[in-house]
Amino acid sequence: MASEPPVTTGPQGEVFDLGYQRYDGPREGRSRARKAIYWDGVKLILGIGRGPKSKILPLLLFIGAMFPALVFVIILSVAGDVAGFLFDGPAGYNGMISTLLIMFGAIMAPELFTPDRKDRVLDLYLVRPITSTDYAMARVAAFMSIVLALVYSGQIVLQLGLILTATEPWGYIKDNWQDIPRFIGAGFLVALFITAIPMAVATFTNRRAYASVFVIGLFMVTAVTVEILTQVESCPGHARSMNGEIILDELECEPLTGDAAKYIELLNFGAAPLFMNDLVFDIESRSELHDAIPIGAYGVYTVIPLALIWWQYRRTRI
Amino acid sequence: MPPLLQAAGLTKHYGSTIALEDATFDVHEGVTGLLGPNGAGKSTAIKLFLGLIRPTSGSAEVLGTKPYETVEGRARLGYMPEHECLPSSVTASEFLMHMAQVSGLPPAHARTRTADILRHVGLDEERYRAIGEYSTGMRQRVKLAQALVHDPVLVLLDEPTAGLDPGGREEMLDLISRTGHSFGISIMLSTHLMGDIERTADRVIVLEGGRVAQEGPVSDFTKDTTTLLVEVDDHHDEIITALSAGGVTAIRRGQSLVIEDAGDAELDAVRDALASSGARLRRMAPHRGTLTDIFRDAPHGV
Numbered sequence: 001m002a003s004e005p006p007v008t009t010g011p012q013g014e015v016f017d018l019g020y021q022r023y024d025g026p027r028e029g030r031s032r033a034r035k036a037i038y039w040d041g042v043k044l045i046l047g048i049g050r051g052p053k054s055k056i057l058p059l060l061l062f063i064g065a066m067f068p069a070l071v072f073v074i075i076l077s078v079a080g081d082v083a084g085f086l087f088d089g090p091a092g093y094n095g096m097i098s099t100l101l102i103m104f105g106a107i108m109a110p111e112l113f114t115p116d117r118k119d120r121v122l123d124l125y126l127v128r129p130i131t132s133t134d135y136a137m138a139r140v141a142a143f144m145s146i147v148l149a150l151v152y153s154g155q156i157v158l159q160l161g162l163i164l165t166a167t168e169p170w171g172y173i174k175d176n177w178q179d180i181p182r183f184i185g186a187g188f189l190v191a192l193f194i195t196a197i198p199m200a201v202a203t204f205t206n207r208r209a210y211a212s213v214f215v216i217g218l219f220m221v222t223a224v225t226v227e228i229l230t231q232v233e234s235c236p237g238h239a240r241s242m243n244g245e246i247i248l249d250e251l252e253c254e255p256l257t258g259d260a261a262k263y264i265e266l267l268n269f270g271a272a273p274l275f276m277n278d279l280v281f282d283i284e285s286r287s288e289l290h291d292a293i294p295i296g297a298y299g300v301y302t303v304i305p306l307a308l309i310w311w312q313y314r315r316t317r318i
Numbered sequence: 319m320p321p322l323l324q325a326a327g328l329t330k331h332y333g334s335t336i337a338l339e340d341a342t343f344d345v346h347e348g349v350t351g352l353l354g355p356n357g358a359g360k361s362t363a364i365k366l367f368l369g370l371i372r373p374t375s376g377s378a379e380v381l382g383t384k385p386y387e388t389v390e391g392r393a394r395l396g397y398m399p400e401h402e403c404l405p406s407s408v409t410a411s412e413f414l415m416h417m418a419q420v421s422g423l424p425p426a427h428a429r430t431r432t433a434d435i436l437r438h439v440g441l442d443e444e445r446y447r448a449i450g451e452y453s454t455g456m457r458q459r460v461k462l463a464q465a466l467v468h469d470p471v472l473v474l475l476d477e478p479t480a481g482l483d484p485g486g487r488e489e490m491l492d493l494i495s496r497t498g499h500s501f502g503i504s505i506m507l508s509t510h511l512m513g514d515i516e517r518t519a520d521r522v523i524v525l526e527g528g529r530v531a532q533e534g535p536v537s538d539f540t541k542d543t544t545t546l547l548v549e550v551d552d553h554h555d556e557i558i559t560a561l562s563a564g565g566v567t568a569i570r571r572g573q574s575l576v577i578e579d580a581g582d583a584e585l586d587a588v589r590d591a592l593a594s595s596g597a598r599l600r601r602m603a604p605h606r607g608t609l610t611d612i613f614r615d616a617p618h619g620v
Binding site: 019020021022023025026027028029030032033035036037040049050115116119120121123124125126127128129130131317 | 368370371389390391392393395397399401402403404405406407408412416417419420421422423424427431434438464468469500501502
């Protein structure tokens with residue numbers, strides 16, 4: 001006869017409250033703090049860990065950055081050299097997506113600075129083992145990484161397309177290998193520029209919309225002003241009435257020419273990184289000035305905003 | 319044991335405004351209250367200990383280092399501000415994990431600590447809700463949790479019960495007391511509410527006009543005194559006159575009579591005065607000190 005299973009009485013298990021446990025694990029100090037702020041910034045821009053709506057804009061921007069390259073590669077594979085008449089290849093690619101990059105900077109850069117200041121979360125960062133410069137630079141690095149990814153993604157698609165559709169891929173690489181360091185270098189300079197100005201603007205306001213509008217306005221106003229000063233040959237004059245209709249006289253304008261026009265062109269913020277792009281790719285420069293001058297203008301347009309970011313956070317107090 | 323915080327001749331001037339003047343005090347393990355009215359210099363003292371501002375003269379040391387010279391010491395320090403400082407769109411869990419990493423903890427450890435701390439502050443069930451959906455009491459607990467998540471040696475709490483209803487205040491004071499006495503995390507609690515200090519603190523430092531007015535164990539301020547309180551329903555004036563005739567001075571305070579330095583002779587005189595006046599006695603007891611008395615007795619007034 002099989003024996004009966006033993007009858008158990010009393011408690012079968014107990015739940016213990018271990019109480020508060022002290023932490024004696026590793027503490028990685030400032031380097032961990034910088035990494036945490038950097039990755040938080042990257043996730044914030046890409047909408048990782050947030051709802052689907054937060055992911056739509058970055059996704060569209062990435063598609064937008066790669067779209068011209070995909071079109072180029074498709075045309076290249078179907079129609080061969082005809083594509084060369086439509087696109088300038090790697091050297092012209094940054095110019096093609098520059099408007100998209102400026103829009104991206106204007107819309108997304110404030111996301112990294114303004115909510116922390118508006119909600120005063122910044123106060124909690126500043127009492128941790130980091131300096132305000134650590135915080136600001138980690139955020140800048142996060143934003144620039146995303147812009148770099150945007151800039152490079154299209155160029156990578158383009159390069160792969162050019163190599164794979166070539167009659168002799170290896171021969172193409174041997175003949176055009178210099179395009180790779182060039183697109184990396186030019187992309188870096190473009191990304192630094194797209195990062196610096198919008199992020200600097202974002203340090204001066206707690207309202208995201210104000211920062212975005214200001215950045216878009218800045219690029220538009222400088223582009224239009226330079227266009228008017230250097231290209232427009234007629235402009236509206238006095239208004240007069242004729243048979244009950246208001247008519248504007250056309251006046252002849254004399255656009256700026258010569259050295260004045262060349263220097264004025266440097267005031268077009270949107271063109272500044274493209275001057276650098278032309279220099280890196282060693283193609284005919286958009287600027288007819290000595291190379292040192294557009295390089296200097298680019299330096300001013302990037303160093304001053306970065307210095308402003310540093311200065312704004314250095315003087316931040318809780 | 320060396321002090322956790324040390325202020326030596328600590329002075330901070332903002333232009334011609336004196337925020338803190340020659341303050342010298344130590345904060346040791348346990349819960350220490352920093353008590354004072356608005357403008358007494360409490361927030362300035364906290365900012366100096368956090369290294370956010372430099373002293374005009376004197377020194378502030380935290381765990382043996384000068385916080386305004388290096389930020390590394392803040393890895394073992396926690397801070398809960400009085401004002402709102404939480405993002406609304408992220409969950410408490412996500413936010414605390416991030417803040418633990420900003421304090422230097424590796425991601426895996428930050429995750430474990432976050433779960434532990436949220437359980438301790440009673441937000442375990444709510445950890446995946448966006449902070450924006452929390453009540454004021456819950457947000458205060460998240461603020462405390464972010465100050466504790468990296469297991470600091472010392473936490474500076476600035477008016478932690480501000481804006482809470484009576485129930486929320488009780489819960490927060492319980493949590494503070496548990497943190498200070500059971501978790502082994504020392505606390506400096508800055509407040510203008512004496513009740514908060516009486517409920518939680520072991521020691522108190524009283525700031526007044528930027529100077530240290532008094533300091534010592536809270537029990538020293540709340541023990542029985544030699545002042546006698548006699549509460550009667552009526553005949554106050556007759557009792558005062560009768561006592562005065564016997565050489566005992568009594569002061570009327572509301573329904574009570576207050577007799578300072580009451581010994582046996584004074585007690586006999588009170589008994590006789592009560593009997594002769596026919597007054598109905600409600601209560602007679604030695605006065606137990608409260609922190610309110612510090613301000614009433616302060617030489618400069620507060």
